[in-house]
Amino acid sequence: MGSAKISNKHKQILDAAATIFSQKGFHQARMDEIAVMAEVAKGTLYYNFSSKSLLFAATVTEGMEDIVRQVRAELVSDLPFPEHFHLLVSTIVRLYMQHSDLAHIIFNELSSGIDDEVLVEIERVRSRFIEFIAEMLSWGQQKGYIKSIDLKLSAVALAGIIDSVCSHILQNPDEGSEEQAVETLYDILSSGLLGGTGQ
Numbered sequence: 001m002g003s004a005k006i007s008n009k010h011k012q013i014l015d016a017a018a019t020i021f022s023q024k025g026f027h028q029a030r031m032d033e034i035a036v037m038a039e040v041a042k043g044t045l046y047y048n049f050s051s052k053s054l055l056f057a058a059t060v061t062e063g064m065e066d067i068v069r070q071v072r073a074e075l076v077s078d079l080p081f082p083e084h085f086h087l088l089v090s091t092i093v094r095l096y097m098q099h100s101d102l103a104h105i106i107f108n109e110l111s112s113g114i115d116d117e118v119l120v121e122i123e124r125v126r127s128r129f130i131e132f133i134a135e136m137l138s139w140g141q142q143k144g145y146i147k148s149i150d151l152k153l154s155a156v157a158l159a160g161i162i163d164s165v166c167s168h169i170l171q172n173p174d175e176g177s178e179e180q181a182v183e184t185l186y187d188i189l190s191s192g193l194l195g196g197t198g199q
Contacts, residue, residue, distance in 0.1 A: 009044065009194065012038045013040060013048055014062060016035075016057050017029075017059045018059050018060075018101040021056060021101075022101035022104040026056055031045060038083065042071065047071055053114070058142075060122050061121055063102040064122075066127075070095055071092060074091050084178070084184070085136070085186070089189065092165055093185065096166040096170075097178050107163060107170075129159065130159055130183060133159060134154070137155060
């Protein structure tokens with residue numbers, strides 16, 4: 001029971017931090033307002049995260065790891081690769097939209113004077129996300145759907161394009177829906193990647 005309470009407090013803090021960091025940015029966000037939004041004592045906040053930098057790092061890395069876990073779980077399927085690839089794109093887009101505060105931080109706050117050690121930790125998680133996408137592309141290449149192409153660079157490009165489109169939609173919701181983002185991204189990415197004959 002005690003560990004569940006600690007886990008709940010941890011999640012409350014990270015959810016509140018994502019909202020505040022998204023709204024105010026890393027430098028303008030204050031630990032006391034995060035504590036108020038999380039409905040925890042300031043001492044509890046500092047007990048869990050001894051500095052704003054560590055809280056920011058945990059907000060981004062744990063959020064990204066959760067997204068990767070959800071994408072992995074939803075992509076366990078026997079679909080043909082083109083449908084599997086569509087599912088990959090739509091799942092990433094949907095999760096970015098659902099976690100819009102986290103997405104806003106990832107898209108806008110990771111180059112604004114954050115401590116180097118924090119950026120290194122965030123980059124490690126980002127690299128695992130890229131490796132996961134590269135694994136998906138490798139499977140498609142083995143099936144003959146994806147042309148001979150550098151899979152790591154392709155994964156970086158794919159993640160970057162998805163980031164850019166989702167960032168634009170989140171900042172300009174009148175210019176496109178989640179469904180439009182998915183279909184546009186799939187058309188662009190599949191036309192550039194699905195160059196094989198299939199099996």
